[in-house]
Amino acid sequence: MSKQDTLNLIEKDRKQLHPVYHPKSHIDPLVIERGEGVWLYTSDGQKILDGMAGLWNVNVGYGNEELARAAYEQMKQLAFTSNFAGMTNLPSILLADKLASFAYEGLNTTFFASGGSEANDSAFKTARYYWKRKGKPGKYKVIARKGAYHGVTLAATFATGLEKYHTMFGPAIDGFVHISAPNPYRFDGKLEPNETIGHAAAGLLEAAILREGADTVAAFIAEPVMGVGGVIIPPDDYFPLIRNICDKYEILFIADEVITGFGRTGEWFALKHWGVKPDILSFAKGITSGYAQLGGIQLSDSIRETIESASESEAWMHGYTYSGHATACAVGLKNIEIMEREDFPSRAKILGKRLLDGLQTLKEFSFVGDVRGLGLVCGVEIVSNKEDRTPDPGMAMRIFKAAQAHGLRSRPLGNTLAFAPPLAITEDEVDEIVKRLGASMDGIKI
C-alpha cells in the first residue's frame, strides 16, 4: 500500500472513536494489515515484534490456521443461537464442561459474556444476588485496589482504581472502596517492625472491612498480577492471607484473571501459584487468544446453589445476547486444545524466566529502577533517580517510542513499560525483545 493510501486511511479512521480516546494519543496510528506468530506488519511496510500480544491476549500468536478453521466450521454449522431460556448450543456446553474440569476446583459453573468488563459486571451482580439470597441484602459493597483495572462498564469503571478513568464519568457508583495493593517496589502503607509487605497489605483489607462493616461488604476483587496498574507481582504471603480474611468475614473473593488466566503467568490460572482459590473467577482475553470476543465468570458450587434453588421471583435475571456465543465458544475450545497440546503454561514459565533474566540486565541503565515478572508478563519501571525511586513517565514514553522505531511494541503504563508477548514466542524472539529494548535505551540521551 502506498504512503498516500495509508494517510487516506488514517484520515478516514477519524470517523471512529478509539478506546480511551484523546486526539493526542491517536496521532499517526499504525495501520496493522497482517500478523504472523509474534510479528505484526503495517500498511507502510514496517515489521513489529508485538511484545504485548495485542492487549495481553493473543496467547497462541497471530495467523493461527486451526483457530481460523474452527471459527469457519462453526460459522457454517451454526454461527449463533440464543442461549436464553430453553435453548443452548454444543460449543458452549463443551466449553463450560472443559472449564469446570481444569480451572479451580469447586468452581464448576460458567456464565459466558463477551469480554472482561462484562465478566466483572456479572461478578458484582452475582455477588449482590448471592447475599440477597442468603438473607443478607445489606452486603453490597465491593472492595477493590488502587491501581486496579477491571474494565469500563459503569460498575467496572468504579471498581477500577485508576482515577483518570473516573474523572469525567462521575458521580461514582455507591459501594466501591479502594485499598492499597502490595507493591514490593513502592508499598505506600505502614509496616510494623519485621512485618512483611504482604501481611501489611492484607491487613488493609481487614481494616477496610471493619471500617465499612462486614455486614455491608459483598466481595473483594483483585487481579492476581496487577496489569494496567503497572505489572505488580504480589508477595507470596498476600493472597493466602486475603483468602483467610475473606473467609473470616464472609466476603466473596473475585479473582479478575482477565490478563492472568489461560497460561500467561506460567500456570493455567495465576492464584494457583499461591495455592489459593477464588469464589468467582473472571476470565476473558486469553480464552480465545483474541480470535473471538469471549469472557465470563466461573462460580463456586455454593453460589451456583443459590441460583439453582431460587424461586421464580428471585431468578438470576442476567444475561447477554452473546452469552454462550457458539462461534466464540468453538474458538475458545480449539484455543484451549492448542494450548494444552503445546503446553503453553510451561512455555510461559520457561520463556518468561528467560525474558525476565534478559530484562534484568537492563538495570545497568541509570533510569531502570525495577524489573519484575511472572511467566510471560513483565514490567520495567523507569525512574529519574534510583535512590528515591522517583517515577519518570516522560522517559518511559520516550523509551516506548524509541522501541517502536526499533520495531518493538510494548505498552507504557505510567512509568512502567509492560511486556506480555504471545506465549508462542520462541527463545530467539525473547532475546530479540531484550536486544531491541536495550538498543532503544542506548540511543536515549539523558
Ligand SMILES: Cc1ncc(COP(=O)(O)O)c(C=O)c1O
Ligand atoms: C484485569 C482486567 N480486567 C478487565 C479488563 C476489561 O476487559 P475488556 O476490555 O475485555 O472489557 C481488562 C482489560 O484490559 C483487564 O486487564
